[in-house]
Amino acid sequence: MQDKSINGALLALRKQIIRGDLDGLAHVEALLVLRGADLPAVLPAKRQDAAAAGTYGGYGAERPQERRKHAGDACGLCQRQAARDTTRGGL
Numbered sequence: 001m002q003d004k005s006i007n008g009a010l011l012a013l014r015k016q017i018i019r020g021d022l023d024g025l026a027h028v029e030a031l032l033v034l035r036g037a038d039l040p041a042v043l044p045a046k047r048q049d050a051a052a053a054g055t056y057g058g059y060g061a062e063r064p065q066e067r068r069k070h071a072g073d074a075c076g077l078c079q080r081q082a083a084r085d086t087t088r089g090g091l
Contacts, residue, residue: 007037018042 010032017025020043041068 003035007032007035010035011040014039015042019045048057 010028014028014032015020016026017028029039
């Protein structure tokens, strides 16, 4: 195994120990110090109810460009644009 792989595994284990309030932190940190690795700060875990992928603002709202597209559908703008494109030999 490469040194960076071992260091990465030890750092991931350290993060799990800190976030989960588990035993063995002193041993893992001692191994990291012996290997000459830096001990970065560990941030709290992300919330489980954080914004899901594909949502805007984490509240299930559409992204602004999607909202504009749908607003154009509601007022008939998209149909007029499509008709204008076909008369010009467009799409």
